[in-house]
Amino acid sequence: MASGTFDLLHFGHVRFLEEAKRVGGKDAKLVVIVARDSTVMDRKAERPVMTEDQRRALVEALEVVDEAILGFEDFSIGRVIERIRPDVIAVGHDQEGIEREVRKAVKEKGLDIRIVRIGRFGKKELNSSSKIKRRIAEAYRRP
Amino acid sequence: MASGTFDLLHFGHVRFLEEAKRVGGKDAKLVVIVARDSTVMDRKAERPVMTEDQRRALVEALEVVDEAILGFEDFSIGRVIERIRPDVIAVGHDQEGIEREVRKAVKEKGLDIRIVRIGRFGKKELNSSSKIKRRIAEAYRRP
Numbered sequence: 001m002a003s004g005t006f007d008l009l010h011f012g013h014v015r016f017l018e019e020a021k022r023v024g025g026k027d028a029k030l031v032v033i034v035a036r037d038s039t040v041m042d043r044k045a046e047r048p049v050m051t052e053d054q055r056r057a058l059v060e061a062l063e064v065v066d067e068a069i070l071g072f073e074d075f076s077i078g079r080v081i082e083r084i085r086p087d088v089i090a091v092g093h094d095q096e097g098i099e100r101e102v103r104k105a106v107k108e109k110g111l112d113i114r115i116v117r118i119g120r121f122g123k124k125e126l127n128s129s130s131k132i133k134r135r136i137a138e139a140y141r142r143p
Numbered sequence: 144m145a146s147g148t149f150d151l152l153h154f155g156h157v158r159f160l161e162e163a164k165r166v167g168g169k170d171a172k173l174v175v176i177v178a179r180d181s182t183v184m185d186r187k188a189e190r191p192v193m194t195e196d197q198r199r200a201l202v203e204a205l206e207v208v209d210e211a212i213l214g215f216e217d218f219s220i221g222r223v224i225e226r227i228r229p230d231v232i233a234v235g236h237d238q239e240g241i242e243r244e245v246r247k248a249v250k251e252k253g254l255d256i257r258i259v260r261i262g263r264f265g266k267k268e269l270n271s272s273s274k275i276k277r278r279i280a281e282a283y284r285r286p
Binding site for chain 1: 151152153154157190192193197200201204205206207275276278279280282
């Protein structure tokens with residue numbers, strides 16, 4: 001299992017998801033939890049550019065993804081983990097908050113789930129939705 | 144075969160590609176030609192946000208796509224068609240220019256290739272890279 005907002009899909013997302021599937025071992029099935037618009041608003045104080053339905057559908061269209069589902073309206077990583085019951089949860093290099101909540105929920109519920117942090121990929125490339133947004137905004141400011 | 148720039152991938156792209164594969168018939172293989180940065184600069188007078196390598200890799204990561212390759216540096220849809228030799232070429236609703244060039248090349252070379260125009264999908268959704276860019280730029284302008 002992996003999770004994220006996936007607003008403006010980029011190749012860094014794909015590599016994160018490929019690595020998440022790889023750590024699940026041979027024949028692993030990758031389920032991706034896509035954050036609700038309301039959750040993104042609460043946590044990042046910013047509305048995503050793409051709607052939650054579009055973000056979910058685009059993530060599910062990736063070959064590496066077996067299933068993409070929206071999170072709960074009232075965010076709860078613990079309830080998601082109980083619902084999915086994954087063997088492995090992959091967290092991204094920039095998901096410190098999620099990682100803390102995942103570790104807490106797994107410990108509290110006494111679940112046997114491996115938590116794996118996926119490393120960062122190349123910095124040179126545009127592997128950040130925020131950077132992509134800034135670049136677009138700058139291009140539009142120019143006359 | 145289908146082609147495009149695919150800068151800021153959205154679900155409209157996925158639906159276009161799914162439809163392109165569908166018109167190819169059962170067991171069709173979908174090859175997607177991704178426009179070079181130089182071609183986009185020439186034709187749209189605008190540099191894509193994502194590099195050609197990233198755009199190609201992201202398109203190829205889609206389940207519906209069997210192969211994604213970059214176009215020629217000096218744009219030539221005729222040479223691409225001769226190289227790929229597709230049975231069907233799908234063009235999008237907003238690819239009038241490409242459709243004209245495809246029809247001209249197929250006729251000139253006397254090739255037996257079916258050209259299919261794919262309809263437009265829902266207008267309500269953000270199925271346009273330009274619209275997505277405008278929306279991002281507007282969000283950033285706000286204080």
